[in-house]
Amino acid sequence: MSLLDEGWRFLRSLSPMIAWRVLHSTPTWLLDWIAERERREYDSPALNIEIFGRRLSNPIGIAAGFDKDGKLLKVAWSMGVGFHVIGSVLPKPHKGVRPKMLVRLPDGSTINRLGLPSKGPEKVLDNIKDRRPKNLPLVMSIASLTPEGYGEVYRKLNDVADWFEVNISCPNVKEHSTFENPEAVREICKYMKPMSKPALLKIPPTTDRDIILQYVDVSRECGFRGIVATNTLKIKYNNIEAGLAGPKLYHIVKKVVSEIRGVMSENFVVVAVGGIDSGEKALEIMELGANLIEILSAVVHKGPSIIRDIKMEMIEFSYKEVF
Numbered sequence: 001m002s003l004l005d006e007g008w009r010f011l012r013s014l015s016p017m018i019a020w021r022v023l024h025s026t027p028t029w030l031l032d033w034i035a036e037r038e039r040r041e042y043d044s045p046a047l048n049i050e051i052f053g054r055r056l057s058n059p060i061g062i063a064a065g066f067d068k069d070g071k072l073l074k075v076a077w078s079m080g081v082g083f084h085v086i087g088s089v090l091p092k093p094h095k096g097v098r099p100k101m102l103v104r105l106p107d108g109s110t111i112n113r114l115g116l117p118s119k120g121p122e123k124v125l126d127n128i129k130d131r132r133p134k135n136l137p138l139v140m141s142i143a144s145l146t147p148e149g150y151g152e153v154y155r156k157l158n159d160v161a162d163w164f165e166v167n168i169s170c171p172n173v174k175e176h177s178t179f180e181n182p183e184a185v186r187e188i189c190k191y192m193k194p195m196s197k198p199a200l201l202k203i204p205p206t207t208d209r210d211i212i213l214q215y216v217d218v219s220r221e222c223g224f225r226g227i228v229a230t231n232t233l234k235i236k237y238n239n240i241e242a243g244l245a246g247p248k249l250y251h252i253v254k255k256v257v258s259e260i261r262g263v264m265s266e267n268f269v270v271v272a273v274g275g276i277d278s279g280e281k282a283l284e285i286m287e288l289g290a291n292l293i294e295i296l297s298a299v300v301h302k303g304p305s306i307i308r309d310i311k312m313e314m315i316e317f318s319y320k321e322v323f
Ligand SMILES: Cc1cc2nc3c(=O)[nH]c(=O)nc-3n(C[C@H](O)[C@H](O)[C@H](O)COP(=O)(O)O)c2cc1C
Pocket: 063, 064, 065, 066, 087, 088, 102, 110, 111, 112, 114, 116, 141, 167, 202, 230, 231, 232, 245, 246, 247, 249, 273, 274, 275, 276, 294, 295, 296, 297, 298
């Protein structure tokens, strides 16, 4: 068994919130040392894909929330991702909510209420300096409590990002709500002009066709190059508002991806995220039109080898279809 697997087993034996704190307080040099030792190549040319002129070894990344500040960059790389999402990063350091909550449910779901803790863009730049693995595109997930803040963090991270994800599922200090509506997106994108690096809009889960198409329209209007579908589902857990992720999101994500692909060509990038935990689901959602896949709950529940397992299953299933 690898050190990465051992580390995950140890974290899995702790309560999720403690595991999160232990992982984030582990020294970066130790995480990097383990990652360098563990890195194994298990990509096949069959999984290569091109996005925004960058060639990716495979279409799978770990979703925003795993590596808030760029500290786990090499861990993700050693797990074999094709791209890496950092964030969500806020324009200024932000502690998130108190008390925080992280729950693993037996069906593979996760419930989280962290409130977007972020050490800010300067810390991210410092963390990734001299540690960036070659040929690993970096995606910056950005968020803010104000529309102006999106522009600020976009510019600060512009040089190091291969592309951006704009997370609108965050508290809006002005209206005591989130930015989860097309009008708020219009306001945000004003501050992101000129969009010198590709940006994708990450939307909340919905099966309402009209709302999905409104997000498509506003994305095109603003110059977003695609959509990340989807963020967590808002629920109440023990009477506290939180976000649900994992298998229950999958049917919603399928609907969103199909609706977007029904009206937009392949050039409009669609990233599927929510409940993907097997090669079969990854291939199914790509057949529906997703260009890339992101996963998070499956990493929490099944451990670091899930990325390799999904890739191997994808290769196996694709070959079965060909022969
Ligand atoms: C603990 C945790 C933290 C998250 N933090 C973020 C975040 O900072 N920004 C964001 O856009 N999405 C965040 N998400 C949502 C995930 O990126 C993803 O959209 C969601 O978990 C669905 O994928 P999954 O079913 O594979 O977990 C978070 C999810 C979890 C479980």
